[in-house]
């Protein structure tokens with residue numbers, strides 16, 4: 001069972017887009033999945049409702065007097081995998097969600113604000129781990145990187161800066177593609193509708209690397 005959370009206090013870094021893609025990848029692979037939407041705009045349920053293959057994915061949203069901790073526990077009790085999309089700011093609810101996560105992915109574009117937000121988010125995950133007193137796997141994911149074969153210098157700089165600050169960066173990155181910006185309008189999800197496309201293969205590579213990270217973290221926790 002895995003609770004996978006997308007967290008980055010810098011807004012607009014790609015959390016929601018990646019949460020949509022990861023849920024679609026679980027569905028495409030026939031694996032159980034549910035989602036918790038803590039983005040105040042509540043984009044996940046709206047998006048899933050428009051895509052026939054995703055219509056049945058359960059999306060929990062906070063409301064009434066239900067605590068976020070209760071929502072996460074309830075979803076995790078009924079679904080093997082849960083994806084959580086956080087808002088682009090640190091709140092009490094985001095700290096609770098982090099502390100209950102098995103894996104936290106910190107999306108980061110190349111700008112300095114994303115880098116600073118990414119490091120601050122990384123520190124929050126480290127704190128959540130101390131509070132939870134159990135390992136929380138984590139990785140930075142570079143977002144809107146060039147889809148060309150040659151890695152631009154700026155991406156190398158940002159990767160190095162993260163690593164110098166003690167944050168691990170996934171080898172796979174989430175390439176800049178129009179198809180992700182159009183997804184809500186076109187209702188065309190490469191992950192579901194064109195598995196051979198570069199876009200879908202990109203998400204599959206990210207998925208595989210995240211699952212390997214989770215497996216390593218579980219193995220070291222058991223040892």
Ligand SMILES: Nc1ncnc2c1ncn2[C@@H]1O[C@H](COP(=O)(O)OP(=O)(O)OP(=O)(O)O)[C@@H](O)[C@H]1O
Pocket residue numbers: 008010011012013014015016017018039086087088143144145174175176177178180181182
């Ligand atoms: N790989 C990508 N290629 C192209 N556009 C992207 C990519 N990832 C995200 N975007 C675009 O960037 C914008 C911000 O992405 P998104 O909403 O996923 O960020 P977020 O971190 O959830 O933002 P917020 O903090 O406001 O919740 C959106 O318009 C989205 O379509």
Ligand SMILES: [Mg+2]
Pocket residue numbers: 015016017039085086087088
């Ligand atoms: Mg969002």
